[in-house]
Amino acid sequence: MTEKRDVVCKAAYEQPADELEEHVAAVIAEVLGLDRVGRRDSFYDFGGTSLAAIRICARIERRLGLRVDPAWLLEYDELADFAEQIRLGAL
């Protein structure tokens, strides 16, 4: 069952800014059951739990081959900030 992002979230949709953000947005949308996720959307706005964070990170790790700590998503809950943490972690 897929929910419409614009129904759950009142703020205007902002498109992911680069390839990494696009990949991460796709995984978050997939795990949380949404049609799309904007770069300024908070994971918590969609009912994100620590278990959902682990699932998202496990999937990103497998697809992109990067190390991703669920604690990053729990702390940096907006997509663009979370993607930035992944970038920093890969350095």
Added chain:
Amino acid sequence: MTGTPGTPNVPPLRAVHAAVVECADRAPHALALVQGQERVDYRTLTAAARILAGRLAAWGVRPGDVVPLLVPRGAQLIALQLGVLMSGAAYATLDPRWPAGRIASILAQLDDPVVVGRPGDEPLGVTRTLAPAPLSALAKEAEAKQAALLAPVATALDDPAMVFFTSGSTGVPKGVLIPHRAVTRMFGPGGLDGFGPGHVTPQVAPAAWDMYAFELWGQLTTGGACVVVEESHLMPSRLRALVADEAVDTVWLTTSLFNLVVDEDLDAFDGLGALYVGGEKQSPRHVARFLERFPDLPIWNGFGPAENCMLTTVHRMTPADSAAPAGIPVGLPVPGTTVVLLREDGTPAPRGERGEIVAVGPGVALGYLNNETQTRERFPTLEIAGDKQRVLRTGDVGMVDDDGVLHYYGRRDRMVKLSGNRIELGDVEAAASAIPEIRACAAVARTDAGGTVEHIALVYTLVDGAELAPREVRKRLTAKLPAYAVPGRFEQLDELPRRDNGKVDLQALERRPR
């Protein structure tokens, strides 16, 4: 249903630290702990703990005291915990990341305690500090002053060893006081599968939780080793690396994390020797998938509340279980545990009939810290098989089938399990009600088709004229509740649905679509 200590094939009861010292005497150079690059053998661990025991005594810790520890998980915390036990006291490990108010309400339950933590955490209530340092440095200190070391304090099996904090129903965390006997009862010759020399377990569970003791003392009281995972969550990729690099073979996972690994990366379990899964209802679909891939890997359903330390029953799951209409059973009592089922009127429920699950034996906690009323209520003395015994009334409903196997059916009250964490819905409501803008609220647990809790929803109404965005409600609750108890959904209504008697209709809210 019973497993009596002292009978053949049941481990003897011991003091926790005495059991660790025994392992150190037997094999001083055997590996005890790994954290990152730090590798600690038994001799180093026990020597460091003795130095810390001496410091604790010098700080005024006396046998029988409860010592709160605000040190993050790791080798140093483990040595400190062992040091507390050597000094004859009990430890209560708190998470420095908890809201300050929650930590304060726990410290207020103790009488002017010595609180050990990191330098800089004094505002949280820390009175004595310990900077991060490798255990080898402390062990060297021990070598230098052999004779001046604190003489070991005699400890009785019934003496308190540790306190676990669980969610209380009125907003104040409940401390469960655990004696030495409860921890050692299930480990050793004839005890649970996967512990002892050559076995390695990752330590991932939060330090305030009873399964922390399972991961840690299960190995350290029997000669096995523990690898500290610093992250709060065990990622499938990390599990894979732990098996390959550290020979990890015995693992505890909460049910929801187990299900996740089965879904996302089933092969990450490859190489394990024993897997314990529990804390929530099992998912037959995930267990079946696991057993299809690993038919010979023992996978145990582990069941039991913190009040009967760590586990009460275990069941080795089979493909047949996952197809059984009654669901996956929780099994037979662990060593040192007897289970009886009582009807509402207090008489024993015969096989096949439902009743409250009551635990008897050395696993039963000493009670709740400074809470006589709740202790009397949950730990009454009952006549069991002709003997008067102190028992734990779990509040769980179950049934023993014709084969003597226990099945679990749910709670009698409003406690739920989410990702293995115990949450009292009343505790969440107490925190939300304290927000001035909130007029009325109810916390409900929403479950998936299999009955597993998916999330906690807070449904609330605001006082007239007030405005409060869901994000703001979440933020305020984060300042009061541990992260796992903060609801995942926030739903503002104009009025809460009520039953004829005026009480909030919780069942209606549980069904409410998201």
